[in-house]
Amino acid sequence: MRALDIKKLSVQYHTERGVHRALRDMDLYVEEGEITGIVGESGSGKTTAMLAVMGLLDKNSTVRSEKVTVCGEPPVPGVNIAMVFQDPQSCLNPTVKIGRQITETIRARRHCGRREARDRAVELLDMVGIGDGKKRMRQYPFELSGGMRQRVVIAIALACEPKLIIADEPTTALDAAVQAQILRLLKKIVEETGTALLLVSHDLGVTASLCQRVYVMHEGKIVESGTVEDVFYDPQDGYTRQLLSSAKQKRKNCGSPENQVLFRMEHVTKEYNTRDGIRDISLDFCRGEVFALAGESGSGKTTLARVLTGILKEDKGVLYYKGQPLDQKQRDRSRNKVQMVFQDPYASLNPCLTAGQVLEEALRAADIRDGSQRRRMGTVPARDNAAEKQSRSARRRDRKAEREARRKTICDMLKRVGLTEEYMEKYPSELSGGQRQRIGIARALIVRPELLICDEALSSLDAVTQEQILDLLLDIQREQGIACLFISHDMHVIRRISSRMGVMYGGRLVESGRTKEICSDPWHPYTKQLLEAVPEADPLRARRIRSLPLRKRTADKEQTGKGCPFAGECGYAMSCCTEQEPETYTFGERAVSCFLYAEKYSGRRDRDYIMTSQI
């Protein structure tokens, strides 16, 4: 008996613009106890298909099918079929305690009493790797980390005791280390409970690491299916090949760094009461190079970016621009020189402004800043009466010309980022994620920055769009010779595009150096863990996802406050690691902040000893 059997499933949306066929004659099955994957870019109809199976689509859609059965019966959500959604933050009710959200599911399923439901909930939490279930059940979602929340969501799915769990992008919102843990958890659950799992993902690595069979979807149709090995190693369909090649593609050619140091941070510290601060960070950014910053969420990557842009003021340390220390006044002036592309193209564009207006605003803001600067420096002559008398029409003409020039700049910029002039009049809601991110890039580039910061600029996009945006970014970067700080938790991307990289953990830069060297031979234990946690789009290699087990880290971190931030999780931790903070030890271009590389703790070395990885 098949856990899920779908024959000729079609979905149509009825929108104001007419009928949109989101899904066409989809055939799909999942055997009992099997993990099956669906891959495809966003908008290919994956989620629509899953919601149609669950019967959760909105009223503006028609679903037709010859057959949709779960173990021979019609699917009933919460009874024989359950779903895990992408974002655990938004699919848990923020004002209801975790415990209640689990027990109500159990009670709806089993029609049992409160006590039984509570016991079962603790059991389920234990199963998904949350040990202190009793305590957790009294907490609200905001008190848990992202990974914890996703575990809770999985526990809720398990509470339905389903024959089939549909996991829709279950790890997309999580960082690499947590992703590996969740993937292992899903695998374990399938092995232990015999539940079938349908894994929907745009990440080929994730799919390769878990699934036995895979379906490839494109524009509402299944274009290829088969075992993971067949599809990944011998793709038949052109689209599958394109997907795979974009995931496996080798290093991109990024501009060769010139040796002119553009920005330099020295011992920069920015502390918060809670977290996300940065401590004692020293970095250089050279003209024409792509510097990548990796690390889990909350490690301070974004804080670093904000200090660089001047949105935040550093507590300690000095920033240099072309060798000159930046004080507040110069900072305002140099703000154009650093621009940022934000992570979420949906939230970072004002929904009430058209693309053209967004760009014009950026341009005008930059002009005003330049203007005030010019006036201060006295190059603009004070207006005298004669100038005042100069006919108004001349000034009006000036202004008109200026507007025209601005319009032209905007058009050029739009073309540069691969959009056409028509997009000027469009509002963000009319654009796709990729198009919005293009607007975001255009907004950053239009003021001609010298350093472009991309803060997870790709992570909310699907694989194919990611590839396009990445190409675009690198093209522009190379062409204009600007420096680029690329913040990402995706090691694939970092490996491919950056010439140098840094790894952050707990607000410290634990390792930095040439990307090639770090990726092939990580020195810091955390870097090693990070690199190993990422599944590759290669089934045989990805099956061995390893992730170091979580050591009760929160407790450790809060308790000591001193010592190496990674000591609580590190398999190589020595007693000194928890007592004092390691300095940064530099070996040529490689800098690492770990006692394994300190002479004091790992022995004196020869003068001509070439340092290698100690782990």
Place this chain on the structure above:
Amino acid sequence: MLRYTLKRILTGILALFVLACVTFFLVRLMPGSPFQTGSVSEQVVEAVEREYGLDRPLPEQFMTYMGNLLRGDLGVSYEDPGVKVTDIIGRTWRITASLGVPALILAILAGTFFGILRAVSRRRIVRETISAVGMILAGIPGFAVAILLLLLFSVQLRLLPASGLLTPAHYILPVTSLAVYPAAVITRLTGNALEAEMEKDYVLFARAKGLGRKRIIFTHALKNAWRPVLNYIGPASAFLLTGSFVVESIFTIPGIGREFVNSITNRDYTLIMGLTVFMGAVVIGVNLVTDLLGAWLDPAVRRAYQEEAG
């Protein structure tokens, strides 16, 4: 949270003080004297004013009044020297509150009920009717509602009494006319908020885990939809508890609103002051309570507060 509470209370007291100062001087800026009526001679007016201390310089009067205010003494009414202002407030406010509190409860209950219905009813006709009627009711001014109700139920149908507050039946019309506007607004707020919540992912997830519709609405969506409603309930209850002059006049109810307007026409300085300060205190107090309640209902804020308290 503790600090926030303290801060709010202190600013409330400050606001009350400013209010008292402003009214004190504004009242005295009004032309005429409380004792100047047509038939009284100048000498008598002056004599009485001297007795009440109104001939003293303004700053001195002000200091005396503020001193008394701190002791909770609002003075006696100029119009009716035998009666203390506090007694008048006590008497009239009891009547006003006996209308305002039921009206508030009615408005909240009806508003929430229709709001939920408007957001989640499967029947389009129900949703549209509630929206339309709500819009109309929110648009009609209070006195028009009162007069219409009066015409219909006591003049035409002779079902309900028109004035006074003798029996429970007397309460029905004034309470209803007070509650109509807030109920309409609450309906709209609840409806909109709930509609927005029903679109959210956690509702989809709740459906995916097999919960019934009622469950989803009452334990999930409604729990997140109260905020705009609560923000409105603050000002609304302040309005209802300080009495509506219009409704009280139409139904000839001796409430605090009517007393207030009368005191102004009489230039009854102490009564005006007393009523203003009292109503100010009620408005500030009610808003403080709803703000704190709003913060308390947010689990994140509550947790922070509990941690702070140990």
